[in-house]
Amino acid sequence: MVKSVAGEETRLKSAEDRLSRSSITAEVGIIIGKLSLHLERGFVYDLIPTPPTDGGGPACSLKFDTGGWDGRKKGSKGGKASAEAIPSLLIDGEWVAEHARQVSRMLLGGMSVIGIYVWSSEASFKATSASALSQAVRVVAQATPSFESETNERLLIHISHSPKRWACRNCAITSVDLRPCDFKMSKLLPTLQTYRCMYGFDIRIPVDVVSTSNTFKNVLRSGISRHARDLQSARALFDGKLVAENQQVTSDGLHNVELLLPFKGDAQHGSSGDVAGLLVFRGAICAYAYLNPKEPASQAISDLKNDIINSLKGRLDLVFEEGEGTLDMASNDLGKESDEMVSGKPIHQLILHELRKPLVLSFPRRVLVPWLSGTFICDYLLSSETFEDVKDRCRELLSMEAPAESIGLLELETEAEPPIASSFWDVVRGNPISSNGEPKNKTPSIPLKKSKYFNFNL
Known part of the structure; x- marks a missing residue:
């Protein structure tokens, strides 16, 4: 169980400054980090805002639900309104989950999508039901399953702008429990x-x-x-x-x-x-x-x-x-x-x-992109794509400025020559290929369609 959470100070302060300068009253995004069961701690490396939906709307907004309340306090003289209704958060969980799924593909080992964050007032956050918040966390967890799933926990970070404060909760994806956990900021990325x-x-x-x-x-x-x-x-x-x-x-x-x-x-x-x-x-x-x-x-x-x-x-x-x-x-x-x-x-x-x-069939090849404090993220290039496509995805999905020049990108998976097509039994027995590219048992090779084959061949 994760008992405490530490966040990368420079990135979290940067996110808070961006939100404070904006006129946004509500925002949702994903948390990139790591949950370490060995240390019983969570590490938050960055907060990534979820882009607008296909229709151009925000992934998180405020909604007023009066539940039939007529805006007047019963028994009050003159029928004066007692107070304004407090809006709750409306989160498009499926859209946030799709964003999380695509971002998780770009993360290397030791980093993953570990939850969501919400920017809103304290009142709006409290007006939102725990089931609605835990459901948003749950669909993100289901969209980003890990090959080695060691924990069913995810994080929910609330950044309040009125009053200004940070709060972190541990969410069990099999229940609606939102348990508060200790949260602090420190230097994390330079020590990795x-x-x-x-x-x-x-x-x-x-x-x-x-x-x-x-x-x-x-x-x-x-x-x-x-x-x-x-x-x-x-x-x-x-x-x-x-x-x-x-x-x-x-x-x-x-x-x-x-x-x-x-x-x-x-x-x-x-x-x-x-x-x-x-x-x-x-x-x-x-x-x-x-x-x-x-x-x-x-x-x-x-x-x-x-x-x-x-x-x-x-x-x-x-x-x-x-x-x-x-x-x-x-x-x-x-x-x-x-x-x-x-x-x-x-x-x-x-x-x-x-x-x-x-x-x-050739598979997409991995390209490494400089990220934060000497770390990298990755992307995958299809045969029809260029480095400009990588830059566009970095801007759209991670809200980051990709390297101005392609020289900043690393291709450590080199291209491979297309395989020589041979008979079924040659493949089963692993018959060696001679220096001129022909199988040593003289089985005729089948000419392949000329194209660029990268590191994966099928």
């Missing part, structure tokens, strides 16, 4: 430790003939979830050395981490029925994690693993959401009937066991 891991993976998923869920979406998500379980048993080297999991890393600077997966056979990935093909998902991820100096090395490992899986799932969601065209056949020599099975079909509806040709 940075961990980086270049993680290569090669996931091979058999495609059953008889399965009824062999869509591209279901098969790949199942493979990522299975790989997430395998990843939990990985050990780690910190700067080339084994470190006890309960040990604290005290040295400063960037720490390079190498994850070591135990050797396993392919039995756990086998198929219970006839196999129609094999989905091969390979690539390399540049994973990052930020850690409080008082947290143990095991937390850095956990945050890096979390970042890897969240990055895989986030890129997969982007492919579905953006609808980057459709999958194209790698060649045209296997008949018109097979082409018609796939041509023009959305990616998520593709039935893999119906395919008769190799297909290739």
